[in-house]
Amino acid sequence: MKKAFYSSLFIHGLIFVFIFITLPKIKIKEIDYISVEIINEGVKKEVEKKVVKEIKANKKTAIKVAPPKQKPKSTPKINEAVEIIKKTNIKPKPPQKKPKEKKAEKPKEKNDDNLFDDMLKNLAENQPEPIKPIIKPIKPIKEMIKKPQPQKKKSKEEIKNIKRSIANTIWKQIRENYTIPPAPDLKLVKDIGVQIRIYVRPDGTINKTVIDKRSLKKAQDDPTYLPYVEAAQRAIKRLGKFDKLPQEEYNSWKIIDIRFTPYKT
Amino acid sequence: MFKINKKNLKFTFFTYIFFSIFFILNSNFAFSQEEPLQIDIMGGNIQAMPVAISYFSIEEELKELKLHKDIPTLIANNLVNSGLFQLLNRDAYMQNSEQLNATPKFRDWRIIDAQALITGKILKKSDNKISVSVELWDVYGEKRMFGISLSSKTKSWRRISHIISDKIYERLTGEEGYFDTRIVYVSESGSQTNRKKRLAIMDQDGANHQFLTDGNTLVLTPRFSPNQQQITFFSYRGINRGIKPSVYLYNLITGKMNILGQFPGMSFSPRFSPDGSNLIMSLSQNGSTNIHLMNLDNKKIKQLTKGKAIDTSPSFSPDGQNIVFNSDRSGGQNLYIMKKNGKDPKRISFGRGSYATPVWSPRGDYIAFTKFTRGRFFIGLMHPDGSAERLIAEGYLTEGPTWAPGGRVLSFFRQTPQKDGSMRTRIFVIDITGNRERELITPEDASDPSWSPKNIN
Numbered sequence: 001m002k003k004a005f006y007s008s009l010f011i012h013g014l015i016f017v018f019i020f021i022t023l024p025k026i027k028i029k030e031i032d033y034i035s036v037e038i039i040n041e042g043v044k045k046e047v048e049k050k051v052v053k054e055i056k057a058n059k060k061t062a063i064k065v066a067p068p069k070q071k072p073k074s075t076p077k078i079n080e081a082v083e084i085i086k087k088t089n090i091k092p093k094p095p096q097k098k099p100k101e102k103k104a105e106k107p108k109e110k111n112d113d114n115l116f117d118d119m120l121k122n123l124a125e126n127q128p129e130p131i132k133p134i135i136k137p138i139k140p141i142k143e144m145i146k147k148p149q150p151q152k153k154k155s156k157e158e159i160k161n162i163k164r165s166i167a168n169t170i171w172k173q174i175r176e177n178y179t180i181p182p183a184p185d186l187k188l189v190k191d192i193g194v195q196i197r198i199y200v201r202p203d204g205t206i207n208k209t210v211i212d213k214r215s216l217k218k219a220q221d222d223p224t225y226l227p228y229v230e231a232a233q234r235a236i237k238r239l240g241k242f243d244k245l246p247q248e249e250y251n252s253w254k255i256i257d258i259r260f261t262p263y264k265t
Numbered sequence: 266m267f268k269i270n271k272k273n274l275k276f277t278f279f280t281y282i283f284f285s286i287f288f289i290l291n292s293n294f295a296f297s298q299e300e301p302l303q304i305d306i307m308g309g310n311i312q313a314m315p316v317a318i319s320y321f322s323i324e325e326e327l328k329e330l331k332l333h334k335d336i337p338t339l340i341a342n343n344l345v346n347s348g349l350f351q352l353l354n355r356d357a358y359m360q361n362s363e364q365l366n367a368t369p370k371f372r373d374w375r376i377i378d379a380q381a382l383i384t385g386k387i388l389k390k391s392d393n394k395i396s397v398s399v400e401l402w403d404v405y406g407e408k409r410m411f412g413i414s415l416s417s418k419t420k421s422w423r424r425i426s427h428i429i430s431d432k433i434y435e436r437l438t439g440e441e442g443y444f445d446t447r448i449v450y451v452s453e454s455g456s457q458t459n460r461k462k463r464l465a466i467m468d469q470d471g472a473n474h475q476f477l478t479d480g481n482t483l484v485l486t487p488r489f490s491p492n493q494q495q496i497t498f499f500s501y502r503g504i505n506r507g508i509k510p511s512v513y514l515y516n517l518i519t520g521k522m523n524i525l526g527q528f529p530g531m532s533f534s535p536r537f538s539p540d541g542s543n544l545i546m547s548l549s550q551n552g553s554t555n556i557h558l559m560n561l562d563n564k565k566i567k568q569l570t571k572g573k574a575i576d577t578s579p580s581f582s583p584d585g586q587n588i589v590f591n592s593d594r595s596g597g598q599n600l601y602i603m604k605k606n607g608k609d610p611k612r613i614s615f616g617r618g619s620y621a622t623p624v625w626s627p628r629g630d631y632i633a634f635t636k637f638t639r640g641r642f643f644i645g646l647m648h649p650d651g652s653a654e655r656l657i658a659e660g661y662l663t664e665g666p667t668w669a670p671g672g673r674v675l676s677f678f679r680q681t682p683q684k685d686g687s688m689r690t691r692i693f694v695i696d697i698t699g700n701r702e703r704e705l706i707t708p709e710d711a712s713d714p715s716w717s718p719k720n721i722n
Contacts, residue, residue, distance in 0.1 A: 012280045019284060163302070171304055178309035179380075182349035182438040197301065224439035230403065234380060235309070237405040255301040262309055 162246070166253050169244055178235035180262045181227035192225065194232040194260045202250050204242035209233060232260040313351035314437065316344065317379035317404075320355070322362040322386040327395065330419065332387055333362065336397060336426045340383065342470065343430035343444045346694075347674070348701035350437075353379055362386075374404045381410070381437060385429075395419050399429050401436060411436045423472060431719075441627075441671035444469060447717045448667075448676065449487045449496050452476060453690055453710035464498065464515070469669070469716070471706045477515060478522075486534060489717040491541040494518055496715075497525070499533045512546055526564055532557075534578050539585045545569075547577040556590055556607070569607030580624045580632075581605070582649070589613075589623040589632055589649070600634060602649060613651030622665055625649070627718075628672035631697065635664035635677075644677045646697060657699030665712065670719045673697055676705070678712040 154162070195212035211219075211229060219229040236258075245253055318341045323333035344350040359373040365384040374382050385399040398414040413432050415425050424445065431442025452465035463480035464487055467473055477496075478484055487498040496515040502522075504510060512525040512535040525532070530550035537544055544559045548568075554575040558567045570576040574594035581588055589602050595612060598619040603610040614620045618638025625632055629649070636643040636656065644658040644666050662680035669675060673696055680690045690710040695702040705711070 008276045008280070011277050012284070015277075015281050016284055167302060167304060170302070171306065174304065175306055175309065178306055179314070180309040180311050182314050182347075222439075223435070227437060227439045230406065231309075234403075234405045235306075253302050256304055257301045258304045258306060260306045260309070 162249060163252055166245060166249060170242060170253065170256060173239055173242055174235055174258060177238040178260065179231060181231040192228050192262055194229050196232055196236065196258045196260070198236060198256050198258065200242060200245075200254055200256060202247060202254075204245055206236060206240060206242070209236050228260070228262060231262070232258075235260070313345075313349055314380050315351050315353050315378055316341075316381045316383065317353045317358060317374060317377065318344075318383040319358055319360070319365055319385075320362045321384070321397070321399075322366055324387065324389050327387060327389055332395065332397075332419075332422055336387070336422055336429075337383070337385065339423060339426040339470075340399075340430045340433065343427065344434065346470070346703065347434065348696055349434075353377055368409075369402055369404075371402070371404050371407045374402075379404050383433060390416055393419050395422070397422075397425050397429070399433075401433055423468065427468070440673060441719070443669040443671050443674060443716075443719070445720045446670060447473075447489075447493070447720070448692070448705070448714050449477075449489060449717070450678075450692060450707070450714040451484055451487065451712050452480075452707065453712060454480070457688065464496070465707075465711070466517075467705075467707070474708060477517075477520075486713055488536050488715045490537045491539060491718050493717050493720060495537075495541075497535040497537065497544060499535065512544070525559065526566075528566075536580055538581050539583055545579045545581065545588065547579070556588070558605075569603070570610070576601075578622045582625045583627050583629045587625075587649075589625055591621050591623060591634075600632070600647075600651075613647070613649070614654070615651065616654055620645075624666050624668060624675075626668050626672040627670055630672065633666035633668065633675055635666065644675075644695070655699070657697070658693065658695055658702060665714065667714050667716045669694075669716045676714045676716055678714060680712070 194215050196215075197210045197212070198206050199208040199210075201207050211233070215229055219226045242253075318337045320337055321333040327333075341352045345352050357377045359376070360369060362384070366386060369382055369384065380403075382402040382404055383399060384402065385397060388396045388398075390396050394416060395418075396414060396416040399412065400409055401411040402408070403410050411432065413429060415428060417425055427445040430444040434440070434442040434444065446469045447466055448469055449464065449466045451462050453460055453462050455461040460483075461480040462483050462485070464477035464484050466475055466477055482500055482502040482504065484502075485499045487496050489496055494517050496517065498513055498515065499510065500513050501510045502508070502513060502524075508524070508527075509531055510533070511528070512532045513522055514525055515522045525535070525544065528548055530548050532546050532548050535544055535546040538558075542561055544561055546557060546559065547554050548557045548566075553573045554577055555568055555570045555572070556576050556579045558569055559565070560567075569579075569588070570590075570592070572594065574592050576590055576592040576594070579588050579590040586605055587602055588605060588607075589600060591598055592601050592610075593599075594601075598621060599612055600614040600620045600623050601610050601612050613632075614634075616636070616638075618636050621635045621637070623632050623634040631646045632649055634645050634647070636645045641659055642661070642663040643656040644663055645654060645656045647654040658677060658679070660679040661682055663677060666675050666677045674694060675697070676692055676694050678690055678692050680688050683689050688710075690712050692705045692707060692711045692714045693702055694705060705714075
């Protein structure tokens with residue numbers, strides 16, 4: 001029995017080593033980060049609640065919404081549950097009502113922490129916008145991760161362009177909120193760049209901000225560098241939530257590494 | 266060697282399946298993770314930081330002194346005058362000083378886009394003593410950045426305010442504050458033909474003004490010692506007693522004045538070394554002017570430059586290793602740098618015009634100077650290697666730059682001809698960008714300012 005056990009163990013080990021060698025190398029970029037703080041505490045649970053509410057809302061709207069024939073081709077696909085209900089819709093109504101109802105529902109779901117975001121949004125709305133934002137139903141996080149929408153295979157160039165456009169949108173929104181720390185005329189500090197990683201929810205809310213370990217240590221050691229870290233953090237907190245990020249590309253923007261360089265030294 | 270039986274095979278098979286599933290899932294998970302999106306933010310908005318400074322809470326019996334308004338107002342003035350901060354209108358504040366005794370409601374302050382909030386309270390310690398506690402809050406970070414509590418005599422409330430301003434400035438900018446400092450200068454009065462010049466001193470914001478000399482004898486080029494307790498200057502003080510115009514030392518604590526020494530020629534342009542142990546100055550003898558170093562303990566003098574040229578206005582680098590001065594050894598008046606022992610002189614100015622009165626910045630990154638070109642005077646800056654020369658202020662007669670601690674702000678004086686033919690001379694403050702120039706209010710005409718180091722008392 002003992003021999004049998006050892007022989008079995010040997011063979012398993014062999015298989016294990018074989019699999020380990022033959023498997024392709026997994027590319028993971030390792031950066032040391034320290035978790036610092038969570039913006040909008042308690043929102044996590046509320047997001048899930050929101051998602052459930054959204055589904056319900058979608059269900060309701062789906063019943064009232066126009067029959068699928070009238071839907072334009074560009075309209076984003078709604079999740080499966082909604083699709084099933086669509087098939088059984090009873091009262092078809094003109095499609096224009098859909099966005100109206102959504103707009104009315106949104107403020108109810110917002111918590112107090114989002115008041116400032118609302119103000120920013122209103123300010124942003126005053127600005128002329130070249131493209132009208134497309135209102136898309138918010139999908140549950142689980143579905144977003146586990147069940148991605150079946151899409152046509154995009155070419156490398158298309159993927160590159162989409163990523164570039166997302167990066168541009170993100171860059172603009174952060175840059176708008178980033179104010180260089182006071183006394184920018186003193187440029188004796190070498191390497192004033194600050195590296196930050198942010199985790200974003202599917203609705204664009206910044207969930208977590210993590211400062212790079214090296215930036216954090218430098219800030220602790222050098223009081224002249226600390227304002228640069230704080231200015232970067234302030235920009236993220238001031239932004240609070242990204243707008244106009246494509247839901248279907250969530251995977252590409254759910255984690256963002258940002259390097260703030262106030263000026264060349 | 267190995268006995269292969271059914272049990273073994275079964276065990277192997279299941280283990281194989283288990284590991285395979287484990288690896289497939291693991292690799293699948295790993296491949297499904299996209300690399301984080303990389304964003305580079307180069308540059309940002311350059312604007313004065315919006316700060317909210319509420320009035321302080323105060324004990325009822327102190328209210329009539331109005332310190333709960335005066336102290337925050339002075340702090341606000343200091344910060345706003347630096348050009349780096351913008352005070353948000355107090356009418357827009359949603360919490361009053363009493364409500365701010367607890368942690369502020371940051372959401373209320375975010376609505377007016379305050380990035381920093383300053384709160385405080387004043388308590389009575391004894392009959393003529395108060396305690397001032399101030400807290401600085403990061404509105405977006407929702408955290409307390411810093412707190413300070415100072416006790417002093419009630420009449421020292423301005424000094425308390427300046428110290429608090431320095432601490433706030435340092436915490437928000439990472440740079441050395443300069444509010445708890447003083448400026449010594451030459452106060453001028455009388456007609457152009459009968460000019461009365463006396464030493465005067467004031468806080469950096471123009472308050473607490475006082476005269477140090479009576480004005481019976483001419484005084485020039487006052488300079489602070491690093492410990493803020495002494496001032497050296499050039500004076501005609503002993504001329505009636507047959508003493509040549511010389512360099513003097515004035516003790517601010519005792520009020521006593523001493524001649525630095527009897528030299529064969531005339532001594533002028535004195536300035537302390539960074540450690541305060543030596544005095545560097547020019548001595549004029551036999552038609553040539555050279556730079557000399559005097560040890561203040563044993564009064565021994567060492568000649569640093571030699572030759573027929575006029576070498577003057579020496580100023581030490583902050584580390585005390587180099588000296589910048591102006592000289593006409595190459596024909597025109599230019600700036601030179603040499604080692605502290607007088608060796609390896611090297612010309613650093615090559616532009617058109619004459620360069621004079623160089624002063625090394627306390628940070629060591631700039632040299633400020635006076636330049637005369639195309640019939641006008643300028644205040645300029647250049648790096649110690651002579652590069653990146655910039656002219657930041659100009660005027661009919663503009664000269665005598667002096668650095669504030671921290672090296673971001675400097676002061677100079679400007680003489681402007683008036684319609685009635687007289688001259689108006691005033692001291693101005695400007696930062697190194699050259700953008701925020703403002704006049705310091707003085708009771709009379711004022712020239713030759715010298716900014717003190719940070720108050721160490």
